[in-house]
Amino acid sequence: xxxxxxxxxxxxxxxxxxxxxxxxxxxxxxxxxxxxxxxxxxxxxxxxxxxxxxxxxxxxxxxxxxxxxxxxxxxxxxxxxxxxxxxxxxxxxxxxxxxxxxxx
Amino acid sequence: xxxxxxxxxxxxxxxxxxxxxxxxxxxxxxxxxxxxxxxxxxxxxxxxxxxxxxxxxxxxxxxxxxxxxxxxxxxxxxxxxxxxxxxxxxxxxxxxxxxxxxxx
Numbered sequence: 514x515x516x517x518x519x520x521x522x523x524x525x526x527x528x529x530x531x532x533x534x535x536x537x538x539x540x541x542x543x544x545x546x547x548x549x550x551x552x553x554x555x556x557x558x559x560x561x562x563x564x565x566x567x568x569x570x571x572x573x574x575x576x577x578x579x580x581x582x583x584x585x586x587x588x589x590x591x592x593x594x595x596x597x598x599x600x601x602x603x604x605x606x607x608x609x610x611x612x613x614x615x616x617x
Numbered sequence: 618x619x620x621x622x623x624x625x626x627x628x629x630x631x632x633x634x635x636x637x638x639x640x641x642x643x644x645x646x647x648x649x650x651x652x653x654x655x656x657x658x659x660x661x662x663x664x665x666x667x668x669x670x671x672x673x674x675x676x677x678x679x680x681x682x683x684x685x686x687x688x689x690x691x692x693x694x695x696x697x698x699x700x701x702x703x704x705x706x707x708x709x710x711x712x713x714x715x716x717x718x719x720x721x
Contacts, residue, residue: 517659519675544721552721555621557713566713571623572720573677609661609670616676617648617656 515550515613516582517575523604524569534601535570542597546590548581549574569604579612619654619717620686621679627708628673638705639674646701650694652685653678673708683716 525531535554544552553573557566576582585591598606629635639658648656657677661670680686689695702710 517657519659519661540720549721551719553621553717553719555623555713555715555717557623557715560712567711568713571713571715607671608664609659609672609675611659611661611675613657613659615655615657616644617653 515575515577516579517573517609517611517613518582519609520570520572520574521568521607521609522570522572522602523567523606524565525601525604528569531569531601539594539597539601540572542590543572543574543594546574546585546594547588548576548585550577551575575613582610619679619681620683621677621713621715621717622686623713624674624676624678625672625711625713626674626676626706627671627710628669629705629708632673635673635705643698643701643705644676646694647676647678647698650678650689650698651692652680652689654681655679679717686714 522531522535540552540554543549551573552575555571557568557571559565576585626635626639644656644658647653655677656679659675661672661675663669680689
């Protein structure tokens with residue numbers, strides 16, 4: 514059973530600066546996490562009635578299993594990635610972690 | 618570029634009843650959405666310091682592209698799935714939709 518870390522970034526004041534930093538610095542760094550198998554992101558569209566999404570960016574990082582995720586946690590890359598959050602994610606980020614069940 | 622719908626369900630009062638309904642009714646129904654390519658769920662673990670996650674369940678539904686997603690939206694299965702939310706998701710659900718960028 515694979516294991517996921519989902520990062521939900523709240524909409525920043527300056528979206529362009531956020532996106533530039535995420536794509537050029539944070540994502541390339543996070544992509545080197547040991548054991549990371551898959552890494553995607555999405556910019557949620559506005560909801561029904563055009564209400565802007567509460568989150569500007571949702572990232573999904575998938576590991577083979579919880580042990581692989583635990584091994585990456587606290588390592589050098591993880592420490593750098595966590596430290597980097599202060600450079601662009603001041604609006605807040607919610608991290609959700611858990612085992613993945615495949616339904617289809 | 619594939620297209621994702623992420624459903625974030627807030628923690629219900631009765632977790633066991635929620636899970637039973639989700640696994641036996643809602644997920645099997647949603648799995649029949651036309652054009653759905655991949656469907657996973659995760660129960661987020663408590664955060665740092667043991668703080669319970671705000672969300673009990675996060676589902677991720679992936680379609681080939683936005684057109685496939687749009688075609689499923691409002692169809693018979695989607696209407697049944699939306700109507701079914703009132704049977705188990707009274708605590709609230711946030712739906713995020715957007716195109717998926719693969720970083721790894």
